[in-house]
Amino acid sequence: MKFKNLTYITYQVFPNEKANTLQTIRMLESMSSYGLNVKLIFPDRENRFKDAESVNNFYNVKSKFTIETVKHFLPFNRTRYFEKFNFIFSSFFWSLYAVFKVTKNQLNEEIFMTRTSWILYFLNKKNKITIFECHKYSKIDQLVFNNLKNENNTIIIFTNKALKETFYLSKILSNNSIILESAFDERQFKDREITKIEKNIVFIGRLLRFGKQRNIDFLIKAFSDRRLKEFKLNIVGGPNALLNRIKKELNSDNVKLLGHLSHDQAIDLLIESEIGILINPDDEHSNKYTSPIKYFEYERGRVKTCSSNVSAHRNLPIQDNIYYFEKDDLESFIISILKASKNSFIPNKKISEFSYESRVQKLMNSLARLEGLEPPTL
Secondary structure, three states: OOOOEEEEEOOOOOOOOOHHHHHHHHHHHHHHHHOOEEEEEEEOOOOOOOOHHHHHHHHOOOOOOEEEEEOOOOOOOOOOOOHHHHHHHHHHHHHHHHHHHHHHOOOOOEEEEEOOHHHHHHHHHOOOOEEEEEOOOOHHHHHHHHOOOOHHHEEEEEOOHHHHHHOOOOHHHHHOEEEOOOOEOHHHOOOOOOOOOOOEEEEEOOOEEOOEEOOHHHHHHHOOOHHHOOOEEEEEOOOHHHHHHHHHHOOOOOEEEEEOOOHHHHHHHHHOOOEEEEOOOOOHHHHHHOOOHHHHHHHHOOOEEEEEOOHHHHOOOOOOOEEEEOOOOHHHHHHHHHHHHHOOOOOOHHHHHHEHHHHHHHHHHHHHHHHHOOOOOO
16 A cells, blocks of 8 residues: 555544543554554644543554644633634634645655644645544535545545534545444453443443533433332443532432543443443434444443434444433333343454444555546645
């Protein structure tokens, strides 16, 4: 394969508790293990980044890669007003500056990767071969797809078929797209004994998604029902402000709020749990297009899943261990917990197809289709 260097440019910030940053880091680790020289570039906003070691320690990075920041000149998140416009405006101009700065010193045999649509747009203007990870629908993504200069230089990753079908794609972009679900990190499970504690239940994830609460109050209320009094629910995630508010109101002995844990600590808890919960806010993305990392970790850790009954979850692979409940229906949720507890976990060898290692291999196979192209030029 002629591509040896991969530069990932993104408007995300690191380190960060959000699942999207964990997914990015694990993909870059796997690409580094694959043999690529990997570099991560992001803006120095929000005062989160101290040095590369702070990122490596936060995510427990095992396969190291280069980390750099690019100056972020514009204000961001300093006011509640026009927040969405502020984000788009800041992202646009930082992306323009970052692509100009990074491509001035481009290495030979280099490809780019991003999940920021403006980065894709400006790299494409410079005729760079770019992999774009699309995790949700947005009008800006569609606008960028419609205005790419050279579609042959672009690979689009969609996290499921339904998400791909929401976009209008040219024939070239459609042919150059690939569907890759989220994944789990095999290194966190390999050679570990999985021992379950009966009636231990876990929810892992930020308590907010896109600014909306994940219905944690619903879970707490459910576990106050006498039928679940023998079960123990562990809730992992922040932010601290919401966590502290819930703790003050909590009067259930069988619910524990553990706050943010490292990824390794969360996996330790998952491995000993019998049941995991998938529940999201009531929005279009969560209902139709989400591909939750924790679902694949549940399945790999032999955790049965109680899931809200939405099409995104119905379309997840390997349905043998999912028990559905209707949104906001306490009776339906309690019954799903009781059913899951009575049944044994059903192992499925296909789960190995959803490791990050497998995800990267599939992506590299798609990238190989572009190798007939001339190397990108300045």
